[in-house]
Amino acid sequence: MNDSAKTLNVHGRFEGRATTGWVRYVVMVQKEVLELARSYKLLWVPLVFILLGMMQPVSTYYMPVILERAGSLPEGTVIDIPMPQGAEVLAQTLQQFGTLGVLVLVLAFMGTVSGERMSGVAAIIMVKPISPLAYIGSKWTAMLLLTWGSLTAGYLGSWYYTGLLIGEVPLIDVCRSLFVYGLWLSMVMVIALLLSTWLRSPAAAAFATFGGALVLTLLAHLFPAFLGWTPGSLSGYAYQLAASSMEDSKMLGYAVASTLVGAGVCISLSAALLSKSSTDE
Amino acid sequence: MTTLLQVMGLSKSFGAVNAVNGIHFSITEGHCAALLGPNGAGKTTTIRMIAGLLRQTAGQLIFEGKEPGGKHRELIGYLPQTPSFYNWMTGLEFVVYAGRLSGLSSAAARKNALALVERVGLAGAAKRRIGSYSGGMKQRLGLAQALTHQPKLLILDEPVSALDPLGRREVLELLHELKQETTILFSTHVLHDAEELCDDVIIMRSGQVALQGPLEEIRRKHRKLTMELQIENDAASREWLSSYIHNVQQEIDSSNLSCLFEAAEQHQVGARFTVKDSDAARRHLVEALARHQVKVTKLELGHSSLEDLFMEVVST
Numbered sequence: 001m002n003d004s005a006k007t008l009n010v011h012g013r014f015e016g017r018a019t020t021g022w023v024r025y026v027v028m029v030q031k032e033v034l035e036l037a038r039s040y041k042l043l044w045v046p047l048v049f050i051l052l053g054m055m056q057p058v059s060t061y062y063m064p065v066i067l068e069r070a071g072s073l074p075e076g077t078v079i080d081i082p083m084p085q086g087a088e089v090l091a092q093t094l095q096q097f098g099t100l101g102v103l104v105l106v107l108a109f110m111g112t113v114s115g116e117r118m119s120g121v122a123a124i125i126m127v128k129p130i131s132p133l134a135y136i137g138s139k140w141t142a143m144l145l146l147t148w149g150s151l152t153a154g155y156l157g158s159w160y161y162t163g164l165l166i167g168e169v170p171l172i173d174v175c176r177s178l179f180v181y182g183l184w185l186s187m188v189m190v191i192a193l194l195l196s197t198w199l200r201s202p203a204a205a206a207f208a209t210f211g212g213a214l215v216l217t218l219l220a221h222l223f224p225a226f227l228g229w230t231p232g233s234l235s236g237y238a239y240q241l242a243a244s245s246m247e248d249s250k251m252l253g254y255a256v257a258s259t260l261v262g263a264g265v266c267i268s269l270s271a272a273l274l275s276k277s278s279t280d281e
Numbered sequence: 282m283t284t285l286l287q288v289m290g291l292s293k294s295f296g297a298v299n300a301v302n303g304i305h306f307s308i309t310e311g312h313c314a315a316l317l318g319p320n321g322a323g324k325t326t327t328i329r330m331i332a333g334l335l336r337q338t339a340g341q342l343i344f345e346g347k348e349p350g351g352k353h354r355e356l357i358g359y360l361p362q363t364p365s366f367y368n369w370m371t372g373l374e375f376v377v378y379a380g381r382l383s384g385l386s387s388a389a390a391r392k393n394a395l396a397l398v399e400r401v402g403l404a405g406a407a408k409r410r411i412g413s414y415s416g417g418m419k420q421r422l423g424l425a426q427a428l429t430h431q432p433k434l435l436i437l438d439e440p441v442s443a444l445d446p447l448g449r450r451e452v453l454e455l456l457h458e459l460k461q462e463t464t465i466l467f468s469t470h471v472l473h474d475a476e477e478l479c480d481d482v483i484i485m486r487s488g489q490v491a492l493q494g495p496l497e498e499i500r501r502k503h504r505k506l507t508m509e510l511q512i513e514n515d516a517a518s519r520e521w522l523s524s525y526i527h528n529v530q531q532e533i534d535s536s537n538l539s540c541l542f543e544a545a546e547q548h549q550v551g552a553r554f555t556v557k558d559s560d561a562a563r564r565h566l567v568e569a570l571a572r573h574q575v576k577v578t579k580l581e582l583g584h585s586s587l588e589d590l591f592m593e594v595v596s597t
C-alpha cells in the first residue's frame with residue numbers, strides 16, 4: 001500500500017505538463033472508435049454498405065434471369081428489360097444508401113449521447129476538465145469516420161461491379177458524387193447527434209432524424225428553384241453527378257456551403273444543449 | 282488553516298421542490314467533512330452543484346477564494362452516488378481514460394492507473410470488463426478514477442451506503458488513508474460512518490443545514506446527561522411508571538424552570554430521561570421508587586450519544 005501510494009505521488013502530479021484540450025479531444029475520439037470496434041459496429045455497418053453496394057449492379061445484371069426463374073410468367077414470354085446505364089445503377093446505389101444505409105447508421109448512433117447520460121457515466125466524464133464541445137466533437141468525428149468509411153467502401157464496391165457487369169463509369173464522376181453524397185450523410189449524422197443530445201429516448205431521436213432528413217429532401221425536391229441551395233438537395237445533386245449530368249454547379253456550391261454552415265450550427269447547438277441540460281436536471 | 286471551499290447561500294429548486302434551501306458551510310483544507318442527513322435531505326443535490334454538474338438557483342461557491350471558472354474542475358475528484366462506467370472497457374482502461382481526460386500524458390496515465398487499481402484493491406480484476414464487476418468493485422473503481430489527477434478536494438456521494446459490511450469496511454479503510462493526503466467531502470445517511478472518518482460534520486435536513494461544526498465540539502456541546510430506568514414487568518410497577526412519566530411530562534410542558542428533567546420517554550418496561558442536574562434528578566427518582574416500592578431492575582446514569590442528537594436534529 002505504501003509503495004503504491006508513493007508511486008502515485010511521484011507520477012500522479014501534473015508537474016505543469018497537463019496535456020492540451022486538443023490532446024484530450026483526440027483521446028476521446030480514440031475511445032469512441034474503440035467502442036465502435038468492441039460493439040462490432042465498425043464491422044457490420046461497413047458490411048451493410050458493401051452488401052448494398054454490390055447488390056445493386058449484381059441484381060440489375062441478373063434481373064432477367066431472376067424473373068425467368070421465378071416462373072410466374074406464362075410460357076413463352078420473352079423478357080426484354082433494357083439494361084440500364086452504369087451511371088443509373090450508381091445513382092440507384094446511392095438511393096439504397098439513402099434508405100437502408102441511413103437506417104443502419106442512425107440505429108448505430110441513436111443513443112450516442114443520451115445513452116451515456118442516462119446510464120450516468122456522463123456525470124463522471126463531464127466533471128473532468130474537458131469542454132462540452134470536445135465531447136460532442138469527438139462523437140461527431142467518430143460518426144464521420146464510420147459514415148465516410150462505410151460509404152466509400154460500399155460505393156467503390158458498387159462501382160467495381162457496375163464496371164464489371166454493366167458498363168464503365170468514369171472514376172472522377174464517382175468521386176464527385178461520393179463527396180457530395182458523403183456531405184449529405186454527414187448532415188444526417190449531425191442531426192442525429194443533435195437529437196441524441198436533446199432527446200432522452202434513442203428511439204425518438206432515431207425517428208426524428210428520419211423525419212428531419214425526409215422533410216429536408218422532400219422540400220428541396222419539391223421546390224428546387226427556391227431550395228436548391230439547402231442540404232436537402234445534396235442527394236439529388238449526387239445522383240446527377242454520378243450520371244455526369246450536372247446542370248447547375250453554382251447551386252451545388254451553395255448547397256455544400258449551407259451544409260457546412262448547418263453542420264457547424266448543429267454541433268455548437270449540441271454542445272450548448274449538453275452543457276445546459278447536464279447542469280439543469 | 283485555509284478554507285478550500287466556501288458555500289454561501291446555495292439553493293436549488295426543481296420546479297416547486299426546494300431541494301436545497303440557502304445553505305452555508307465551508308471546508309477546511311486537509312479536513313474530512315461529512316454531509317450527513319436522511320434520504321431526501323438534499324445531499325446529492327448539494328454535491329452535484331459543488332461538482333459543477335448542476336447549476337444552483339441561487340448562492341455562490343468559492344474555491345480557494347475564487348469563483349469557479351474552467352480551472353476548478355481540475356481541483357475536484359468526484360464519485361457519484363451510483364457510479365456507471367463504460368461496461369465494455371476494462372477497469373484499467375477506464376482509469377487510464379479518466380487520467381488522460383484529466384490531462385495526464387499516455388505514459389503517466391498508464392503508470393498512474395496501475396498504481397491506483399492496485400491501491401483500491403482491483404489489481405486482480407483490472408483486466409476484466411467493468412460489466413462483470415460487483416457493486417463494491419465499481420465503488421472502488423469509482424474511487425480510483427476520481428483520484429487520477431490527485432484532486433485537492435475529493436467529493437464522494439454515499440461511497441459506502443450501497444455496500445455489504447465487508448465492502449464497506451474496505452472502502453472506509455481506503456478513505457482513512459486518503460484522508461491523510463487530501464481534503465474529503467463525503468455524504469452519508471449513516472452517522473456511524475461520519476463519526477468514524479470525519480473531523481467535521483454538516484447535518485442536513487429538508488434542504489437546510491440543521492447543525493454543523495467539528496465533530497468533537499458538537500459532541501461536547503450537545504452532550505446531555507441521561508438516566509436509564511428499567512423495572513420489572515408487573516402491573517403495579519407499570520402503572521407507577523406511567524403516572525410518574527405523566528407528571529414529569531406535565532412539568533416539562535409547563536416550562537417550569539425548576540424542573541429537573543428535559544425529556545422523558547417511556548419504553549415497555551422502562552424509561553429514559555434527559556436531565557439537567559443528575560444528582561437532584563437521581564434523588565427525586567430514587568425517592569419516588571422507594572416510596573412506591575417499585576421493583577427496579579436497572580438504573581443507569583450516562584450521556585446522550587451523538588446518535589441521539591442526530592435523531593433529534595433530523596426528526597424535529
Ligand SMILES: Nc1ncnc2c1ncn2[C@@H]1O[C@H](COP(=O)(O)OP(=O)(O)O)[C@@H](O)[C@H]1O
Pocket residue numbers: 281295298299300301318319320321322323324325326327
Ligand atoms: N432532478 C430532480 N427533479 C426533481 N426533484 C429532485 C431532483 N433531484 C432531487 N430532487 C428532490 O430533491 C430532494 C433532495 O434530493 P437529494 O439531493 O437526492 O437528497 P439526498 O441525496 O440527501 O437523499 C428530494 O426531495 C428529491 O425528491
Ligand SMILES: [Mg+2]
Pocket residue numbers: 324325326362439
Ligand atoms: Mg443522495
